[in-house]
Amino acid sequence: MDAKYYTVNADTSVTCTLCPHGCTIKNGHVGICGTRRNSNGKLVLTSEGIIASSNLDPIEKKPLYHYHPDSKIFSIGGYGCNLKCKFCQNSEISQCVPTGYSGVRDINPQEIIDKALNLPNNLGIAYTYNEPTVFFEFMLETARRAKEAGLKNVMVTNGYINLAPLSELLGVIDAFNVDLKAFSDDFYRTMTGARLKPVLNTLDAICQAGNHLEIAFLVIPGKNDSPDEAEDMFRWISQTLGKNTVLHINRFYPAYKFNAPPTPVEKLLELYEIATGWLNYVYIGNVRDINQGTNTRCPSCGSTVIKRDGYNTSLVALDSKGYCKICGYGPVAVM
Numbered sequence: 001m002d003a004k005y006y007t008v009n010a011d012t013s014v015t016c017t018l019c020p021h022g023c024t025i026k027n028g029h030v031g032i033c034g035t036r037r038n039s040n041g042k043l044v045l046t047s048e049g050i051i052a053s054s055n056l057d058p059i060e061k062k063p064l065y066h067y068h069p070d071s072k073i074f075s076i077g078g079y080g081c082n083l084k085c086k087f088c089q090n091s092e093i094s095q096c097v098p099t100g101y102s103g104v105r106d107i108n109p110q111e112i113i114d115k116a117l118n119l120p121n122n123l124g125i126a127y128t129y130n131e132p133t134v135f136f137e138f139m140l141e142t143a144r145r146a147k148e149a150g151l152k153n154v155m156v157t158n159g160y161i162n163l164a165p166l167s168e169l170l171g172v173i174d175a176f177n178v179d180l181k182a183f184s185d186d187f188y189r190t191m192t193g194a195r196l197k198p199v200l201n202t203l204d205a206i207c208q209a210g211n212h213l214e215i216a217f218l219v220i221p222g223k224n225d226s227p228d229e230a231e232d233m234f235r236w237i238s239q240t241l242g243k244n245t246v247l248h249i250n251r252f253y254p255a256y257k258f259n260a261p262p263t264p265v266e267k268l269l270e271l272y273e274i275a276t277g278w279l280n281y282v283y284i285g286n287v288r289d290i291n292q293g294t295n296t297r298c299p300s301c302g303s304t305v306i307k308r309d310g311y312n313t314s315l316v317a318l319d320s321k322g323y324c325k326i327c328g329y330g331p332v333a334v335m
């Protein structure tokens with residue numbers, strides 16, 4: 001499959017315009033993500049149709065807590081990523097290229113649709129596990145067919161994509177979970193190899209388009225956990241995207257090239273307290289047996305409307321349209 005977003009230069013190099021890296025790639029070489037190759041002046045995908053993993057997951061695992069809660073979604077992912085996070089929690093698939101990897105499976109978009117339609121109680125398709133932006137063309141084609149078949153589409157992403165390709169996705173992806181890894185450009189540059197501003201632009205564009213959006217913030221000890229910086233992030237989300245934007249504050253575990261100990265639960269609780277001063281829906285993720293940051297409360301009357309215990313979800317006071325059954329506020333969730 002040919003790449004959709006690139007320009008050809010006079011010297012037969014090409015410039016990829018899919019993500020803000022804007023790699024200029026010489027003939028025979030690949031871009032930063034490793035998934036796009038210059039083949040004689042054409043930019044082609046190296047990992048088309050290659051699936052590293054697929055599962056029928058609870059939607060809460062994406063994580064999406066306010067989009068069809070207590071449903072399941074067929075989740076697929078491939079290889080590669082356009083970021084180089086030292087703390088990557090998925091490096092086996094995100095930081096490798098397919099060649100020689102024993103788990104490789106080839107599949108085409110229609111096979112994915114057929115499989116998704118045959119799974120019991122399946123909401124749709126989630127593009128996740130590695131960064132779906134690097135298989136943009138494959139995702140767009142699959143999502144278009146899925147939409148036509150009446151399935152929902154979900155993208156779990158680092159948000160590092162240019163606005164033109166993003167605007168195509170906004171027409172077919174129903175819900176996004178976007179990582180906001182820090183609120184510091186210095187963190188993005190040194191820990192991920194990317195920049196902060198394009199991610200903020202992505203969040204803003206999704207919000208403006210009215211697609212469902214939730215944000216994941218992985219708290220890494222000593223790197224992005226300062227209360228002041230975190231509060232700048234929460235304030236920006238509240239003032240730019242709205243107080244009802246859903247935020248997941250997630251615990252870090254040592255992975256890939258970063259060996260700091262797991263985020264202390266006290267730190268997660270501290271940031272949770274600050275975030276709830278700005279936002280109505282804040283959760284703590286990757287921690288078991290915690291009393292705060294698991295259930296959904298109605299912002300109007302304070303009643304618990306969704307209870308969660310791990311991935312067991314109970315809609316205790318939410319009606320079929322996602323409104324609070326106690327006071328009628330809503331919608332709290334998309335149903």
Ligand code: SF4
Pocket residue numbers: 016017018019020021022023030031032033034035036082134
């Ligand atoms: S998608 Fe890949 S090749 Fe294209 S600009 Fe981004 S990192 Fe470079």
